[in-house]
Amino acid sequence: MAVWPPPLPLPPQRQLLLPVLVRSLAGTSCFSTMKQRAHMDGDVIIAGFFPLNTLGKDHSNSEDSRQEEHTPIFKNYQFVLALVFAVEEINKNPVLLHNMTLGLDIYDVEFRAWTMFKNPFIWLFGKYKIPNYSCMRDRRSTAVLTGPSGITSNQIGTLLGLYRFPQFTFGSFDHTLSDHNKFPALYQMAPKDTSMAIAIVSLLLHFNWNWVGLLTSQDENGSWFLAELKEEMAKNKVCVAYELVVSTQDLSYLFRVMAVYNKINNSSASVLIIYGDKDSLISIIMSLEQILIQGKVCVMNLQWDFTMKTGYFMLGSLHVPLIFTHHHVNVSGFTDFVKAVNPSKYPEDIFLARLWFLSFNCSDAESDCVIWDNCPPDTSLDWLPGHIFDMTMSGYSYNIYKTVYAVAQALHEMLLLQTEVHTMGNRKGTVPSPAQLHLFLKNIQYYNPAGDQVIWDEKSKVEPEYDILNIWNFPEGLELAVKVGKFSPYTLHGNQLSLSEDLLEWAIGTTETPHSICSESCVPGFRTSHQEEKATCCFDCTPCPENEIANVTDMEHCMKCPDHQYANTQRNQCLLKAASFLAFGDPLGMALACMALCFSMLTLVVLGVFVKHKDSAIVKANNRTLSYILLISLILCFLCSLLFLGHPNTVTCILQQITFGIVFTVAVSTVLAKTVTVVLAFKATSPGRRIRWLLVSGAPNFIIPTCTLIQVTICGLWLGTSPPFVDTDAHSEHGHIIILCNKGSLTAFYCVLGYLGSLALVSFTVAFLARNLPDTFNEAKFLTFSMLVFCSVWLTFLPVYHSAKGKVMVAVEIFSILASSAGLLGCIFVPKCYNILLMPNKNSPYGFRDKRHSRNMQTYD
Incomplete structure (x- = not known):
């Protein structure tokens, strides 16, 4: 407030x-x-029919309870003053109406069907015998002013249209009166509310009100406005909570009032838009006020005069009226003129x-x-309180002011034309007929003294601007209309509405702007989820899915982050993903690298032990050359795992798979050669047998190059068709883009693994068959167990590898390489090193139980 x-x-x-x-x-x-009119003499008379009194029953008169009383409507008397002010201003203007003056006749008009035509008939026909009133209408009358009610203008216009008598209405634009076939002589001074719907929706958007009720009258104006407003609301996602179209002309009026009250008061919408003239909606609004509408903001299309209805502002704290009125320029001198008005100055004004x-x-x-x-x-009228009589010119009074100048301008042009064709001559006092005036009124265009442009052509009429008024009623009874904003359709879109929120007075005791929404806004990170069978403004808030964001409020759909970005935990922003790979500096990478180096050093130590004890029985009995080849290949197997660490590039990606495939093929084929050698040594019992020839000729030594050549061929085909390449994985790890090596051809990769598996299976089978051959130096059992470990590691590798993602997948492959290589090292060479270093008595051929077998051992070494 x-x-x-x-x-x-x-x-x-x-x-x-x-x-x-x-x-x-x-x-x-x-x-x-006294005459029941206001009169000012002149060469040309403008008549006015204004609602200057309200009727009621005089219950103090016991003889005739039907005696009616006339209570003046003080605010409406400004219509009379605006007409007088304009007439006097024109009569003083030496440029307009040469040698001709304007006068006026003003009559009261009652808003009742059976008395509405009383004064118009008297003025038009002069039939009725009224004291001090001429029995014939003054033939100097040229135009008639009616309003502000569209209903009274309609009724009087039906009568005046029969005689093509110019009628000017100064009330709000009425679509019913725009029918030129029905009202050929009627002119509406108020501009058409072409921007009213846009102005109201702009106000709703300014306060973020998207859940409003509508209350309109059941007539052509209400239907036209309702269609315009709903279309504009739909464009801006403002929803209708309820829609009420009321009429006071049916018998069920009281029940409709209760239904309207229940709809308004029970709705969650805090804003009620009311459109219509006061004659059609004043009764229902007053009824609703009496039964208390709690805490509603009423957005109205015009300032209704409720001050004649006791109790309206008594309930002013229960609602907040925001009123749209046509903006008009200030007319200089009007306030000073009103201050100087008194009955002595205008003795023929019964109303004053x-x-x-x-x-x-x-x-x-x-x-x-x-x-x-x-x-x-x-x-002076300046003594009256503002809510009783307003000293500033109202919008209706300004329309009257414009009308008088329009008539004067048309008469002026008519007189100029008559002078040119010499029809007037020097005959002073010749008054143009009202029918002639239409020819000059239809296309009139001029600027009045206030600087406002007046255009009659409806196609060329400028769009109106609106002032936004707020009623201040604190302290109670102030009832002050304060301009708090303005809407101009001529400014850039988005700047059309200007509002001074610090001037707004909301309900008493409230300082916060009222809310009128169906659902609270969904904050960033959530999307709107429409509720079934409800308006689009009613929704639930649903969190965005993984890797999708909503960065503004009330988003209908979440946006998916690009592959190089990821959604933060609040799902309201996409962040740039960091490049990630299994680096040497990572804890996991560091652990795997240390394991690879340690195992390599251990294998190198074993090789050194075997070289140092190359002449011992154990080393000689197990074929020293094959042992050296196997140990060197194991060193390479351990070291090749280092190729999987660090930032991948094309060279390392190719070396990873090729080196892995070849060195492991050498290792496994060496194991197969050792196994075959053991079998041949124990099967060659006689010198003349072919198996002994195979052993002596060194046939097992061809196993290694043959098997390796086959693997090299497979790898060559792999590189020639679809080699490995650097790839990225943007989905496996949140917030990171994993850089890894793509295998290229998965078929070639599985062919390499399949070939290795076949060699390992053959080695395991041969070693298993030779496991029970008798001899102290028989290593078939160790070879069998080593192949069992090797096969177990790689059989486990396959499902784990396919279920892993990102860096874990690389780590699984490295671990499988280290585990299988360590299995071969441990199962084959650890027992031998134990005997060589710790059990020297077992490293001698003299303890053999079977000398024949000893000779055979020396033979295959």
């Missing part, structure tokens, strides 16, 4: 104001002798006399007649 100073105390003159008297003045002897009588202490104790000498000195 805006903080502003309390109103200043009333000046001494205002303390003399009497309350508005609820009494009839029509029956007094003084006022009954009545207003003065009711507002100031102007009567004596013995008479009901106004005695101006009894009035307080220097009385």
Whole structure:
């Protein structure tokens, strides 16, 4: 709520104001002798039919309970003053209407079907015998002003249209009155609300209100506006909580009021948009006020005058009215003119006399007649409180001001044309007929003294601008309309609405802006999930899936991050992924590298032991050359695992698989050669047998190059068709892009593994068959166990390798290489080194039980 100073105390003159008297003045002897009109003489007369009084029953009259009282509508008297001000201003203008003056006749019009035509008929036909009134209409009358109600303008326009009499309506634009076939002589001064829907939706978007109710009248205006507003709301994702179209013309009106009340009060929408004129909706709005609408913001299309209805602002704290009115320029001199108005200056204005009588202490104790000498000195309409009479020109009064200038401009052009064709001559006082005026009104275009452009052509009319008013009612009874914003369709989109939120007064006791939404906004990281059978503004908030983000509120769909980026934990931002690979510096990489180096050193130590004890029985009995080849190949197997560590490149990717395939083939084929050698040595029992020839000729030595050549051929085909290459894995590890080596051809990779497996299986089978051959130096058992470990490692490797991802997959392959190589080293050479170093008595041929076998041993060494 805006903080502003309390109103200043009333000046001494205002303390003399009497309350508005609820009494009839029509029956007094003084006022009954006066004309029931306001009149100003002139060469051309403009007539006005304004709602200046409201009717009620005088219950104090016991003789006739049907006696009606006329209570002035103080605010509407400004219509009369605007007309008088414009007429006097034009009459003083030497440029307009040469040698011709404007005058006026103003009558009250009642908003009741059976009395609405009373004064128009009197003015038009002069049939009725009324004291002090001419029986024939003044033929100088040229135009008629009606309004602000569209209903009264409609009814009077039907009558005036029969005679093509120019009628000007100054109320809100009415689509019913725009039918030129039905109203050929009617002109609407108010611009069409072409931007009203855009203006209201802009206000809703400014406060983030997307859940609103609609209340319109059941007429053509309400239907037109409703279609425009709903279309604009749909474009901007503003939803309709409920839609109420009401009419007060049916018998079920009271039930409709209750239904409307229940719909409004029970809805979660805090904003209610009301569109319609006060004649069609005032009754239902007043009824709703009496049954308390709690905490609603009412956005209205015009400023309805509720001050005549006691109790409206009594409930002002229960709702907040935001009112859109047509923006108009300030007319200089109008406020000073109003301050100078008094009944002495305009003696033929019965309405001003009545207003003065009711507002100031102007009567004596013995008479009901106004005695101006009894009035307080220097009385002025400026003494009246703002909610009773407004000193600034209203939008309706400005339309009246524009109308008078439009008529004057048309008359001026008509007179100029008549002068040119010499039809006027020097005959002063010739008044153009009303029918002639239409020719000059239809295409009129001019700037009035306020600087505002007036265009009659509907196709060329400029779009209206809107002022946004807020009613201040604190302290209670202030009832001050404060301009808090403006909407201009001529500025750039997005800057059309300007609002001073610090001037807004929300409900008493509330400082925060009201909320009117169906569902709370989904924060970044969540997407909207539409609720079935509900409006689009009603939704649930669902977290974004993995690697998808929502970086703004109320996103309908989450956005997937690019492959080189990943979603943060809040799912509201994509971050750049860091390059990742199994580096030497990683704990896992460091552990695997240390294992590879340690095993390599251990294998090198074993090789050194075997070289140092090359002449011992154990070393000689197991074929020293094959043992050396196997140990060297194992060293290479351990070292080749280092190729899998570090940043991959094309060279390392190719060397990884090729080196792995070849050195392991050498190792396994060496084991196979050793196994075959053992079998041949124990089977060659006689010198003449062919098996002994194979052993002596060194046939097992051809196993290694033959098997290796086959593997080299497979690897060559692999490199020639689809070699390994550097690849990236953006999905296995969150927040990282893993750089790894792609195998290229998986078929070739599995052929290499399959070939190794076949060699290992053959070696295992041969060794298993020779495991029970008798001899102290028989290593068939160790070869069998080593092949069992080797096969077990690689059979386990396959499912684990396929289930692993990223760096883990590389680590599994390295670990399998180290484990299988360590298995061969441990199972074959650890027992031999134990005997060589710790059990020297077993490393001698003299302890053999079978000398024949000993000779055979020496033979295959």
